[in-house]
Amino acid sequence: MNKDLYLGIDTSCYTTSIGVVDDQNQLMINKRKILKVKSGKQGLRQSEAFFQHGSNLVTLYEELLSEIDVDRIKCISVSTQPRNLEDSYMPVFLSGEQFAKTIALTLGKKIKGFSHQEGHIMASLMTSDLVLEKEMKFYSLHLSGGTTELLLCQKKDNRITSKIIGGSLDISAGQLIDRVGVKMGLQFPCGKEMDHLTQKSSTKDLYPISVKGLYFNLSGLESYGYKQLGKKANADHAKSLLLSFSKTIVKTLHNLENDYPILLTGGVSANSILRETLKNNFKNVFFGVPSLSTDNAVGIAQLGKLGSE
Secondary structure, three states, X not given: XXXXXXXXXXXXXXXXXXXXXXXXXXXXXXEEEEOOOOOOOOOOOHHHHHHHHHHHHHHHHHHHHOXXXXXHEEEEEEEXXXXXXXXXXXXXXXXXXXXXXXHHHHHOOEEEEEXXXXXXXXXXXXXXXXXXXXXXXXXXXXXXXXXXXXXXXXXXXXXXXXXXXXXXXXXXXXXXXXXXXXXXXXXXXXXXXXXXXXXXXXXXXXOOOEEEOOEEEXXXXXXXXXXXXXXXXXXXXXXXXXXXXXXXXXXXXXXXXXXXXXXXXXXXXHOHHHHHHHHHHOOOEEEXXXXXXXXXXXXXXXXXXXXXX
């Protein structure tokens, strides 16, 4: 018997992705294309990203057609906004939404919209050891290029509700890594390459950090990162930067009032230094697999599946 399939589409600032899960919650497809950023640059304009998404979606969907029977798709889900808030908006998500609507009309299927952040949280939940009881509250720390937020979350009515209770007061975790990384000569986005660099260092040197309750500043760490360029080997510099960032997160999480589980998500949560540091400091911290911590459409597909039950 052929199983029903659930298609998810996500078009974030730097990744085009298509994901498919089946009615047994099994991951069937996880296809992604990183948007192209010129060497030495730290990002893309929304218009440039929108254009690349359109081209990438055609390529990824063509690959998908050769791997699954689209008639088995029961629901098409798509990220339509950054966060699950009425005024949350970013043009890049329109490219995925328009493509999803076209597929839904062509196939005669249902379409559902979710936020990019919900997709991140769900993708991590799917592959972590965290088991949520009905309407149980949990914390989620969303660390990415555009978002560094500490959230109080609850899975309710097949959606992820969230309230910002902390996070960065200035730049995001991803911006910290990418800006310093580009100055070091790494290719944007710099997360993977900087993570690999840290494996070549044994330094334990820390840089100054700034934490105020559940909020923190990262721009000071960024400035200090610039000042240290050329003063030590890139591997040592990368490790000191990431150790200091990890210490920032540890100090922040120690200020939480309740003993709810803590779920890490977003591309920066795949960093090995951060994971090791948090596991050494907390018993109730959970991670998804690294491959589903970065931007992907799998969590969006899973949300569509849950909403169809």
